[in-house]
Amino acid sequence: MRALKLHPLSVAERLADLAVDALIDEADLSPKPALVDRRGNGAHRDLHLGLMHASALSLWPMFLAMAEAARDIGEVGLPLREALGRIGREGEQAMLVTTLGVNTHRGAIWALGLLTAAAALEPQSLHPNAVTLAAAKLALLDDRHAPQPMSHGAQVAQRYGARGAREEAQLGFPSVLQRGLPQLHQSRQQQAGEQNARLDALLAIMTALADTCVLYRAGTAGLHAMQHGAQAVLDAGGSATLAGRRHLHELDQQLLALNASPGGAADLLAACLFIDRLDGAF
Template sequence: MSDLSRKRERQSVHQPAAGVADRRVNAVDPDTLADLAAWALVEEAELTPKPGLVDRRGSGAHRDLDLETLRRSAQALRPAFRAMAEAAQDRQPDQSMREELAAIGRVGEVHMMAATGGSNAHRGAIWALGLLLAGAAIAGPAGSRHIAAVAAAIARWPDRFAPQASSNGETVRQAHGAAGARGEAQAGFPHVVAVALPALRASRAAGSTETEARLNTLLAVMASLDDTCLLHRGGRPALEAAQAAARTVLAAGGTATPAGRAALQALDADLLARWVSPGGSADLLAAALFLDRIDRSFAPWNA
């Protein structure tokens, strides 16, 4: 990125992006929350250059996904996101709500698979964003930590109608003792509220462009998350290599520095050579963008 481009992007950091982010967020409006969830997925997908992941350059370590497929998936999920937000309004977390949200999510997954030709573009994101937008519909403009806490209260209820077949993430969680998407949600999304959001805001405050800040946020999550996508495809060696390399980028000053960008390029090359992708970290970046947009609408730059 040229110095002029970086200067222009820094100047635009305080200006919301076009579309849903232009509107002041009504944290209890289902249409706005659904638009915002779909927006967060597209923003994550388009962020470039991401290590091992689909972005504007290409498909990363994926054979069945590309940027246009991820965009279609995000839009196909909007009705499910809206239905989840509507189902949560004027209610408190209980088993009935948990099961209703899960049923809506499974319908959304069918629509996602139809839109992507059978590719699992956003299964993990349906879970994370679905819970968080339900939490936002209940909590209103109460701040990211409170929204995440409400989402966790929903996630802790069992779903008696969950499919019996284990997902890849659940299989890996049991094999490696990782918290996985379920554990992350039940704990109140610690990698979102205690890792991603602080990293995002610290990078902005340090003068990074929005692209650099978001990349640094992804790397901060990667550095500590037991990403089940990495574990599934590359085992513990791939996870530990990715975590160490992400820490190296951040220690070099992040993606705003030449050394950090070189370290990011090396991380990307290693993940592609291993044919692995940090999809769990990407889902949590989207979740962070979702909560950050809500926080900035009501209390800019602090949560």
């Protein structure tokens, strides 16, 4: 009997796999401060780990369609930007059907959607700087068909002058390139272990990010608690050390008490994991 032979994955299929894997790995990572993980729901009443997994899997066709659109259109420009907007809105609706209306990954759709399309444009040139630059160029284009609701992130950006997900992408994901990825690589080099390295990358992003999810839930007090607490963990040696774990537990308890969940940082960690895997993906 001949063994079943599966067809080789296309570039678009592989990129969709990487995007979904990044979302699932971010959700599974534990212990994340005040976020859904393997321990529980964090500061959320309407989220749990199974829902995060189901939501991530529901987005695979969307990421595939975005990568295929980038491949077919072939260049950064308004046609691709508007195609991505349409596909993203359709993907968000599919997500909401899966989650019964709970917003699990709206921010991640924006960030990972742009990065998936950017990677598909030049799959032979997947250096982080090149991919984020192409994503930034796409983010700077206005989608004429996009609705203009005042989202939580937009409200917070307007009230506090914070840099939201849109500006983070337009600037080329500096929280990922300047903080998340360097810390991920540094912790790996220090033999911290992969899970601890990913936690350290999340914390590095949290140290400077004006996380609009935290600002919406807990204002500037919550933001300062997040940034200073994350820095304290890294200053103590990171999540692989006993002192770092003690500070991480304190940060978790403090953010839970404030009902402050760093969802923006979590989305950027998923983006960080996606970019980190691109080099060896093809």
